[in-house]
Amino acid sequence: MTWYEGQEDIIIIPLPNDFDIDINLDYLTREKNELLYEIDNGNIRRAIAIGEDRFLIQISVIDNKEMVVQILNETKPTEPWQQDTIVMYIREWFDLDTDLTPFYEMAKADPLLQKPAQDYVGLRIIGIHDLFEALCWGVLGQQINLAFAYSLKRQFVEQFGDFIEWNGKQYWMFPSHEKIAQLNPSDLETVQMTARKREFIVGIARLIASGVLSKQNLLSLNFKDAEKKLINIRGIGPWTANYVLMRCLRFPTAFPIDDVGLINSIKALRNMDRKPTKEEILKLASPWKDWEAYATFYLWRVLY
Numbered sequence: 486m487t488w489y490e491g492q493e494d495i496i497i498i499p500l501p502n503d504f505d506i507d508i509n510l511d512y513l514t515r516e517k518n519e520l521l522y523e524i525d526n527g528n529i530r531r532a533i534a535i536g537e538d539r540f541l542i543q544i545s546v547i548d549n550k551e552m553v554v555q556i557l558n559e560t561k562p563t564e565p566w567q568q569d570t571i572v573m574y575i576r577e578w579f580d581l582d583t584d585l586t587p588f589y590e591m592a593k594a595d596p597l598l599q600k601p602a603q604d605y606v607g608l609r610i611i612g613i614h615d616l617f618e619a620l621c622w623g624v625l626g627q628q629i630n631l632a633f634a635y636s637l638k639r640q641f642v643e644q645f646g647d648f649i650e651w652n653g654k655q656y657w658m659f660p661s662h663e664k665i666a667q668l669n670p671s672d673l674e675t676v677q678m679t680a681r682k683r684e685f686i687v688g689i690a691r692l693i694a695s696g697v698l699s700k701q702n703l704l705s706l707n708f709k710d711a712e713k714k715l716i717n718i719r720g721i722g723p724w725t726a727n728y729v730l731m732r733c734l735r736f737p738t739a740f741p742i743d744d745v746g747l748i749n750s751i752k753a754l755r756n757m758d759r760k761p762t763k764e765e766i767l768k769l770a771s772p773w774k775d776w777e778a779y780a781t782f783y784l785w786r787v788l789y
Contacts, residue, residue, distance in 0.1 A: 494563050496554040498572060503585040505607025506546035512611055515789045518635040520642060520657050530557070532649045532656035535570050541649045541656050542571060549607070558651050580609040580735065588776045592783075595772055597754055601783040610782045612732050616700040617662035617693055619733035620718075623725035624685050625678065640676045666694035685720025692718065700734070708736050731778040740777035742766055750784040 506527070514524055522531040529544040541558040554575060556563060576582055592602035613619040625641070626634040645660035670683040692698040698718070703711045711734065715726035724741045731739035741747065742763060751761050751769065773780040
C-alpha cells in the first residue's frame with residue numbers, strides 16, 4: 486500500500502522487511518562519476534521524465550520501514566497517475582516487490598554466497614528502468630574498465646541528455662531513444678567511444694523508436710526467448726543481454742556468466758590462483774536456480 490499526504494506531494498512507500506538503505510546507499514555511491522542521481526546526507530535526488538513532464542524527486546528512508554518521496558520542483562500538485570508512475574519507478578528501481586526470503590535461505594547453505602548474503606542483507610538489485618539506457622550502458626561497458634565506462638556515460642549524457650535545474654544544480658536524465666534515433670553515428674563523435682559502439686547505440690535507438698524492440702514485448706516472452714531476441718540485436722552479445730535481463734527486465738534467472746566481476750569475485754572467495762572456468766562456475770551455480778541474478782549481484786558487491 487502507498488499513500489499520499491496533503492498538497493506538498495509527499496509520497497510514502499512502505500518497505501519490505503529485507504531492506505537496508507545504508508547497504509543500498511553503499512552500492513549507489515560506489516562510483517563518484519555517476520551523474521544520474523545525487524546522494525546528500527542520506528537523501529537521494531533524481532530527475533525522471535513522465536511523458537513531457539520532468540520531476541525532481543527526493544527519497545529519504547525512515548528506520549528501513551518506509552520511503553518518504555518528495556517532488557521538489559513542482560509548483561502545483563501532481564496528478565494521481567503521475568504519483569502512481571513515480572511510485573512504480575521507485576519500486577522497480579529498488580526491486581521492492583521481490584521477496585528475498587528464499588534467496589537468503591538458499592544462500593545460508595551455499596559456500597560462496599553465505600558470507601556475502603550475511604554481510605549485505607537488505608541489498609537489492611538496483612535496477613535500470615529504461616530499456617534504452619540499460620542497453621546503452623551494456624554497450625558502453627563492453628571491453629573497458631568500469632571507471633572509463635562511467636566517463637563515457639557522463640560524456641554521452643551531458644552531450645545528448647536533458648536536465649532539471651534546481652537550487653543552482655543540474656539533475657541529468659539519460660538521453661531518450663527518440664532523440665538518438667534521429668542522429669547518425671557520426672553525430673556521437675564527441676563521445677570517446679569507438680565507431681562500432683556509436684553505430685550500435687544509434688541502431689538500438691532506431692529499433693526502439695520503430696517499435697521493433699520494446700520493454701513490454703520482451704517482458705511478455707520467457708527468459709530464453711527474451712535472451713535470444715536481445716542477442717540478435719547488432720552489438721548485443723550474451724553478457725550484455727543477461728545484464729539487461731537482470732537489471733532492467735528483472736528476470737531472476739539472468740546470469741552473465743562471462744562477467745569479469747563475477748569471475749574475479751569467485752576467484753577471490755575461493756582463494757584461487759587462476760580464473761575459474763565456465764564449467765566450474767556452472768557447477769558452483771547449480772544451487773542458485775531461479776536466483777542467479779541475485780547471486781551475481783551479491784558476488785559483485787564483494788569486490789567494491
